[in-house]
Amino acid sequence: MVCGKGNNGGDGMVIARHLHNRGAYVEVFLLSEVDALSADARTQHEILRRMDVEVRVIRDTEGVEDLxxxxxEVHLCVDAIIGTGLSSPLSGIVREVVEVINLSMAPVYAVDIPTGIDATTGRIMGEAIRAESTGTFGLLKLGHVLLPGSIHCGETEIHDIGIPQRAVFDAQIKTEALDEQVVKSMLSVRPPAFHKGDAGRVHIVGGSPGMTGAPCLAGSAALRMGAGLITVVTPESLRPIVEAKQMEVMTHGIPDEGKGYFTPAMIPALMEVISKADVIVVGPGLGMTDTMPAFVKELISRIKVPFLLDADALNALSGEADTLQRATSPCILTPHPGEMARLTKETIESIEAARIDSARHLAEEERVTVILKGARTVVATPKGDIFINTTGNPYMASGGMGDALTGMIAALASQGLSPNDAACAGVFLHGLSADLLVRDHPMTPVTATDVIGNIPGALQQLLGEPPPEE
Structure with a gap:
C-alpha cells in the first residue's frame, strides 16, 4: 500500500488492515510523517500500529529506492496516494514515487482515482498512475470517464457505500455517463402488431457531385437501426447515382437544372416531399456553394418535425449559430470539433479544452440537442444536462462515420424516442458496434459500412434475448 497523508491514504490503510486480517502479507509505504496525516488517516495508522503491520515512511530518494x-516482489500495489482532491501537478517525492510505480511490473489498484488524474477533467497533472483497475465510491467522477483519465483508471468498479438513492436524485446531478444500463432503459421491445408505419419515415436531404455516398450511408444506417421507410432526397441530376447505390432505401429527385446542388429556389418542391417525414436529416454530402447558407437557413425555419443538422448543413451556419433559434421543431446538431469551432466562432483548441462546457453552452443558448463528436462524445440537452458516451475506439477514424451516426439517430427518433434519448442511444450503439468489431479483430480499422452492418450485433449485445411474450 502506497498511502498519502489525506483521506485517500486512510482508505489505503483500511484496505491494508482487511487484507492483513485475511492472511495477506501487507506492507505500507507512507508519503507523510505521521503528525501530518489527516485525522481519519491518523486513526487508521494507529490501528495498523497496534496490529503490528509495518509502515515505512518515504522521506527521500533512499525511501523511493526501497519502494x-x-x-x-509484490503481487499487487495499491495506489492510495492522492484521490479526488488533487489541485496541482505532482512534484517532488510524490512524482518520483508515481514514476517508480509505473515502471514496476506490479499490477496497480487505484483507490477512488489514480494519483495524478484531475477528477473533474480527466487531465494528467504532470504524471499519473497507470492502474489495471480502480475502485471508486458512490458514483463515477468525470475523471473516470473523460480521456486520458479513463485510460489510466483501467477497469473501474463502483462500490456502494450506502448513499441513499433519494439523496442522489435530490442532488439533481446534470452529468451522466452513458452505459448499457442507461441506454437500455431508453429502448423498448416492439409489440407483435408493429409495422413499418410505426417505425417512422426518415427523409435525408443531401448529396452533391462527388459526395453521393454520404446520404446513402445515412440511409443504410437508418434502415439497419429500424426506421420503417427511408427516402434520400437529392438533386434530380444525382438521383440515378443515388438510386444505383440503394436497395431498400427510396430516392426522390428535386429538379435542379443539372447543377447537382440544392439551391433556395428548390425549397418549395423540397418541402412538398419532406412534409411526409417523421424525422428529417439535412447535411450529408450537401456540399458548399454560395447559396447553401440561405438554403439551410430557410429550411430550418420551415421544417415542422424533429430534424438533424450534420456536416455541410452545420458549415452553412458558420458563425451564425443564432440562426438555430428560428427553428420551430426539435433540432439535433452533430458537429465534430472543427464544425463546432466554425459554428461558434471559437478555435478547435478551445473547444477540445472544454468539451462539456462548449456543448452545454450551445445547447442551452440555441435550445437544441448538441452531439459533440470525438473521443468520449458529449451529448448536451437544451436544459443543460450532459451525457458522456463510453463506447467507441480510435479504429473508427475514417470517412462516413458521422453519416452512419446521423442515420442511426434519425431512425431512433422516427421510432418515438425523444431527441435527447435518440442522440444518447445512437452515439452509444454507434460506438458499441465498432467496439465489438475491434474486439473480434484487434487493431483492425473499421469502416462506416462495417459499423452499419454490425448494428444488429450491437443491439443484441445491449438488449440480449427479448423477454417472452405474456
Missing amino acids: RTYLE
Whole structure:
C-alpha cells in the first residue's frame, strides 16, 4: 500500500488492515510523517500500529529506492496516494514515487482515482498512475470517464457505500455517463402488431457531385437501426447515382437544372416531399456553394418535425449559430470539433479544452440537442444536462462515420424516442458496434459500412434475448 497523508491514504490503510486480517502479507509505504496525516488517516495508522503491520515512511530518494526494490516482489500495489482532491501537478517525492510505480511490473489498484488524474477533467497533472483497475465510491467522477483519465483508471468498479438513492436524485446531478444500463432503459421491445408505419419515415436531404455516398450511408444506417421507410432526397441530376447505390432505401429527385446542388429556389418542391417525414436529416454530402447558407437557413425555419443538422448543413451556419433559434421543431446538431469551432466562432483548441462546457453552452443558448463528436462524445440537452458516451475506439477514424451516426439517430427518433434519448442511444450503439468489431479483430480499422452492418450485433449485445411474450 502506497498511502498519502489525506483521506485517500486512510482508505489505503483500511484496505491494508482487511487484507492483513485475511492472511495477506501487507506492507505500507507512507508519503507523510505521521503528525501530518489527516485525522481519519491518523486513526487508521494507529490501528495498523497496534496490529503490528509495518509502515515505512518515504522521506527521500533512499525511501523511493526501497519502494522500487519492494515492488519487484509484490503481487499487487495499491495506489492510495492522492484521490479526488488533487489541485496541482505532482512534484517532488510524490512524482518520483508515481514514476517508480509505473515502471514496476506490479499490477496497480487505484483507490477512488489514480494519483495524478484531475477528477473533474480527466487531465494528467504532470504524471499519473497507470492502474489495471480502480475502485471508486458512490458514483463515477468525470475523471473516470473523460480521456486520458479513463485510460489510466483501467477497469473501474463502483462500490456502494450506502448513499441513499433519494439523496442522489435530490442532488439533481446534470452529468451522466452513458452505459448499457442507461441506454437500455431508453429502448423498448416492439409489440407483435408493429409495422413499418410505426417505425417512422426518415427523409435525408443531401448529396452533391462527388459526395453521393454520404446520404446513402445515412440511409443504410437508418434502415439497419429500424426506421420503417427511408427516402434520400437529392438533386434530380444525382438521383440515378443515388438510386444505383440503394436497395431498400427510396430516392426522390428535386429538379435542379443539372447543377447537382440544392439551391433556395428548390425549397418549395423540397418541402412538398419532406412534409411526409417523421424525422428529417439535412447535411450529408450537401456540399458548399454560395447559396447553401440561405438554403439551410430557410429550411430550418420551415421544417415542422424533429430534424438533424450534420456536416455541410452545420458549415452553412458558420458563425451564425443564432440562426438555430428560428427553428420551430426539435433540432439535433452533430458537429465534430472543427464544425463546432466554425459554428461558434471559437478555435478547435478551445473547444477540445472544454468539451462539456462548449456543448452545454450551445445547447442551452440555441435550445437544441448538441452531439459533440470525438473521443468520449458529449451529448448536451437544451436544459443543460450532459451525457458522456463510453463506447467507441480510435479504429473508427475514417470517412462516413458521422453519416452512419446521423442515420442511426434519425431512425431512433422516427421510432418515438425523444431527441435527447435518440442522440444518447445512437452515439452509444454507434460506438458499441465498432467496439465489438475491434474486439473480434484487434487493431483492425473499421469502416462506416462495417459499423452499419454490425448494428444488429450491437443491439443484441445491449438488449440480449427479448423477454417472452405474456
